[in-house]
Amino acid sequence: MNRALRLIGRRAISSIPVLLIVVIGTFFLLELASGDAVDAYLVSIGGGDAALIEHLRQSYGLDQSALTRLWIYVSSLARLDLGWSVAFNRPIAGLILERLPNTLYLMGSATALAFVFGTALGILAGARPGSLGDRLLSIGSLALYAVPSFWLGLVLSVVFAVQLRWLPTSGIETIASGKQGLERALDIIRHLVLPVSALAMIYLALFLRLMRAGMAEIWRLDFVRAARAKGLTRARIVLRHVARNALLPVITMLGLQAASMLGGSVVIESVFAIPGFGRLAQEAVSARDAPLLMGIIVVSAVLVIVVNMLIDLVYAVLDPRVGASEAAS
Amino acid sequence: MTSLSRRSLLQGVGVLLASTALPAFSFAQALPTGGRLVVAADSEPRNLNPAIVASNGVFFVASKVIEPLAEADFEAEGGLVPRLAIAWEGSDDGLSATFKLRQGVTWHDGQPFTAADVAFSALEVWKPLQNLGRIVFANLESVDTPDDYTAVFNFSKPTPFQLLRNALPVVTSVLPRHLYEGTNIAENPANTQLVGTGPFRFAEYKPGEYYRLARNETYWGEGLPHLDEIIYRVLPDRAAAAGALEAEEIQLAAFSAVPLADLARIAQVPGIEVISRGYEGLTYQLVVEINHRRQELSNLEVRRAIAHAIDKQYVVDTIFLGYATAATGIVPHNAPEFYNPEVPQYEFDIAKANALLDAAGYPRGDNGIRFSLKLLPAPYFNETRQFGDYLRQALAEIGIDAQLVNNDSAAHQKAVYTDHDFDLAVAPPVFRGDPAISTTILIRSGTPAGVSFSNQGGYESAELDSLIDRAAETVDTEERTQLYNELQVRAGEQLPLINVAEWGFITVARDTVLNVGNNPRWAVSNWADTAVQQ
Secondary structure: OHHHHHHHHHHHHHHHHHHHHHHHHHHHHHHHOOOOHHHHHHHHHOOOOHHHHHHHHHHOOOOOOHHHHHHHHHHHHHOOOOOEEOOOOEEHHHHHHHHHHHHHHHHHHHHHHHHHHHHHHHHHHHHOOOOHHHHHHHHHHHHHHHOOHHHHHHHHHHHHHHHOOOOOOOOOOOOOOOOOHHHHHHHHHHHHHHHHHHHHHHHHHHHHHHHHHHHHHHOOOHHHHHHHHHOOOHHHHHHHHHHHHHHHHHHHHHHHHHHHHHHHHHHHHHHOOOOOHHHHHHHHHHOOOHHHHHHHHHHHHHHHHHHHHHHHHHHHHHOHHHHHHHHHO | OOHHHHHHHHHHHOOEOOOOHHHHHHHHOOOOOOOEEEEEEOOOOOOOOOOOOOOHHHHHHHOOOOOOOEEEOOOOHHHEEEOOEEEEEEOOOOOEEEEEEOOOOEOOOOOEOOHHHHHHHHHHHHHHHOOOHHHHOOOEEEEEEEEOOEEEEEEOOOOOHHHHHHHHHHHOOOOOHHHHOOOOHHHOHHHOOOOOOOOEEEEEEEOOOEEEEEEOOOOOOOOOOOOOEEEEEEOOOHHHHHHHHHOOOOOEEOOOOOOHHHHHHHOOOOOEEEEOOOOOOOOEEEEEEEOOOOOHHHOHHHHHHHHHHOOHHHHHHHHOOOOOEEOOOOOOOOOOOOOOOOOOOOOOOHHHHHHHHHHOOOOOOOOOOOEEEEEEEOOOOHHHHHHHHHHHHHHHHOOEEEEEOOOOHHHHHHHHHHOOOOOEEEEOOEOOOOHHHHOHHHOOOOOOOOOOOOOOOOOOOHHHHHHHHHHHHOOOHHHHHHHHHHHHHHHHHHOOEEEEEEEOOOEEEEOOEEOOOOOOOHHHOOOOOOEEOO
């Protein structure tokens, strides 16, 4: 456990420069985009005269140079202050805390589902590479992977919400329902079924194919032959020897996926009107709200770093070699 | 208030006043009371205060909570019905305007509404802070309140009463003085937690999810409102709005939240109605903005050729699927007070357009191209983007090679209105009841760079400028209207910009929602008489 703590500590320190690079990169990328927060606001209010525009630029702090604004942002970030959103006219920390849980529910359940079913089906396909079952699963998963997520979301919504009316079309919970406790939790789950399914079905293919490919390769290795020669049952060979070894790259992918899923939820959040992180990021970009976007990116980066630390720990459990090399270095 | 007292008051002030509130009351008896109306909202305005931000996105929610002095109406004389004012009159010299205010009105927090609220709103909010009020009330000097229910606006320069009257529904949302006085108005918490006199109170806002308005039990309108609750559900995706309507999760989607392409299908769904009434006072104009700094485009014959190359009827039929009207000039058909049909027209004629360009000295090169242009369609509507694609093809027919540049809102705003980095742009300005508010700014020269939705194309005409300036100060309604008639003719001849089409939005609603679209600014009016059949 001591070793694990040291690992975490080292990762945490090395992630600070990463965060700084992310912040500065985001700032300048948004600086490069044409138009600023005042331009975006003027569009939404139908325009204003020159004096109003100048007043707005001043009150948004946009009359200062880019470097000054970046310095102000970074120094307040160092005090763990995420700043003020001009697009929403609210503190950014509050906005993020409000939206983050919705995205975590969505992404967490979608990733878990995709991982569990993807890996299980991958084992099924990889148990007998080249068999009919393997081919069907591979083709089916490829087809799902090729489907755009917004389309899948809309189709699910039309079938299950509009036609059959089993589930709600959109939202995170029933509006102004006054539901509390367990009732409210069930309500949120009902609302999440369609968006989570849409996301999970697409990412499932990734895990399935990776698992299957890994297993197909491992079947050819010597230790599998040795296991066979020992007279082990096929089920035991598949699960204990082949699948376990093929799982390592899949776990790596899980860590990488956590990052891309945070971004990949934008479309699903829009289609299902879920007030989440992805939609907030999209709104921050179109409103040219640099501090908000940087706040979102910083929090996302922290999340990804944390997930990857956990992945490293899981690795250490699954593969004894990982821990050993870390300890030696 | 009885009709008798109103009539005696009419005589007392000697004023134009419309009394269509009467049929509304008798009508009211038959309508069901109670219930919740759930509507789709596609955006969440940063500042929800309609006295500061006079825009349709804000009014859609805020007009139910905060009321103007008067509201637009289909039948009333002068097109206005009373709200917080019951009578209004301008002086002959245009230097003052008198408003008689409604008695017995209370704010949602229980305080009485008086002329002091109107004076405060006019001087401290509409004139200095509001995007449109800054134009209309530019010369407002003081507001006298001889008694609690009279407000006299005094202007330093003649301000046409015709302009004030036309602007009333949009620029006169009254704020409670007792909550704003002595505070930083732009940052006041009441800008998001609205307090007004309207038929609904602002109850709750969950960002990203919904706004909830609840019935104002002490509303001044007798027997109003009918609804218990209005909920605006935030649905950013347009396909989601259509789905939610079909699944009966929402009952109404205004402002064409259901895309035009879906209307034919959704109209077939039992229980769903497609309604185009109720946007007559919110006419959007499809306009080609021209950068006159570009040498070819400063040539009038070239501009005329471009006008001849655009098939307006095709645009109406194909892009707007018939939900629009071909434009004839800078003032839309929906403004009968000002609309002048007798302006130069440029019928669709490719041969004529080509001939004009040849004669102007821009022959086709070896590749068939006369010259290239940069074309920036505004990204705000599907239709403006689609028209950009159409215009590119239409220009290709006459040998002009248009390069499409697609930007998002903020980038488009900067490219066109600040950097002037365009040759042609597609814009959707709104006609706001009077040419002085929304139309002349598209033509008058001298607007500094950065001011959006204005003449940033470098067009300068001493003749048109002087017409505009004279109209701005002409107090006599007939004379003023005459000047705008002439402006329409001159603009038609000179083509500072090209008007292509005019459109209103579409409401899609369940047939259980009653009184939808019953005034020219319905979506942004107070919905006091809107009801839901249980």
